[in-house]
Amino acid sequence: MMLQAHTDGWTLLFLAAFIPGVHLQRNDSSIQPVSDSELHPEVVIYRPVLQPSESIPPTETYMLKDVLGTVCIKATLGAEYIVIEKKPWYFSLDPSRVRTSGYCGTEDAVLSLTLPDNAASLQFNFRKDKDAFYVVKVTAHLAYPICQGCANKSYLGLLAHEKLFRTTNGQSFNCKSESLLLLSSQLSIKLVPLQMQAFSLRKGQYGKEMECWADFNKRVIPIIVGATVVGLLLIAVLTFLVVRDRRRQGYDPL
Template sequence: MELSHTVAALLVACFAGLGCIQAVTLDVKEGNSTCIKAELSASFSITYDTISSTRTVQVPLPDSATVDTGSSSCGTDESLPWLVAVFGPGHALGLSFSSNGSLYSVANLTLQYNLSDSATFPEANSSDVVTVVSATVGIWAAINTTYHCVSPVTLRVGGATVTFSDMRLEAFMPGNDLSPTESVCMADTTTTTAPPTAAASTTAAPAPTPSGTPEHGTYSVKNNNGTVCLLAQMGLQFNISYVSKSQNKTVQDLVNLTPSQTNVSGLCEASRATLVLTEEPNTTLSFTFTLNSTTNKYHLSGISLLAMWPDMTARFLASNTSLEYLRSSLGRSYMCNAEQTLIVEPTLSLNTFRLQVQPFGVITDQFATAEECQMDQDQMLIPIIVGAALAGLVLIVLIAYLIGRKRSHAGYQTI
């Protein structure tokens, strides 16, 4: 009896507000053609002010959510495609999309919530409709593929957070159904990578065999209008640890990226730029750069590597989206001729050689004035210091010589 009362209470709580967290299917059409389709579950954590304090509520996206046909569109040459879902009394979730021809991404995420909805926001001290926007979303996929992410992905949007889970999404669709070819999110590839077999032993790996300095490559990403929006030149080398089939243990290896066998793609947005390097057939390396519009500074915020090499027992994935490398100013490029090591995860680091990159503010397809890395500055400073020290030593010797000579002449003065 107590169990039945508990179940009944849960059901009442589940359906009393905006509904349970469950999958919702949303699509945007133009005529009879579908251009955006999403199958997802979502919930929102929203903090608001009450008369005496603050309160945080969890709001699910209910299965009654529908597409707002007035705000949603497939986009034009002047406007981005939009998917806007409305639910409850005045709440809405919006996703806009951009593309560079090879990749598409969520350009903006917008959440609108109505504080006058007393059932959802009890004792709110305002009846305003609040709109918050995030331009840093991190949802992207190759054109003509479905973005698929089973793992929960939480995004900060103003004073709220949005959590997506079990998400299948496609924009710029060529047909009315989601593509069977999927671009799997990093969170899923991290959790689904097969662990080493029980027989495989993990031992301290010997130093990797040097593979020589990697070839210097030049890479660029273009906007929809064909202008270059990201430039990069560098030699790249993976320092990677993985379980070897042939040796049945964890090994460490140095592997160079070969520019002549590498395809380049990417995406440029207002505050986020992505460079994707794919070396056929089984290596994809991506860099994500983030621009702080307040300080006008940018940095390398994310690196991920997905690889399946012949000697690997399972697909290798390493990803880190909280990096602070290659920091420079908007309107300038970042340069480092010295070899750098960018640590991604314990199993992966990247060695860069003669690197120069500019992910924002590229003009006339050329690098802007470079801000040099500290290692280059130190290397230039050392000969200056040595030269100054030698010059000081010569000066001291010369002064000592002159003083000694003067004393010598003083001993033979005429009486």
């Protein structure tokens, strides 16, 4: 028996020395086996964290290229989800976690922004006419657990058959003001700021900016109000001068 054990030992040493992949293992109870948790660490699933108050969403530029490597969609935006669940809850899209996807066609294009584990998404469907392009559909969803240990609850929203952000081909739609999209009774999307262009981007750069109505009103209305006030003041001054001159003429001797 001892001779056989001795022979087996030399055999193992020979195999370990000359045959790759064969290793000696100590029969030591102090060496603990690898646990399943170390071999298969727990996968952390990304879940949005909703906030009770609004905040300015971080801005990022998202681009999509066609099969030739040409930029066909470019969008600079900050997006905030607004969920109505007894009271408003808010979630800002994190650009560092967004995956960009979609496709580019001659008359239709899609830009999809998706968070890990499909926790949230935002999609724009573009359409091109002869002289303009616009967003014909916006879809979004947000999934989060409503309580600790509860299953995820999803909020879905759709805004279709529209001509949003309509812009002349070769130009970009630009809006520094808030753009609020009501996608459902429980889900809205706030875009601020927003600049986008599809189909025709020279060297991947935005074309001439087309100002949105909200920005136009913010810029023009104060000018109109100011001009109206100045006009009223001038009328008041002129009226006062005319009345004063007439009163003086009434006291002149005949």
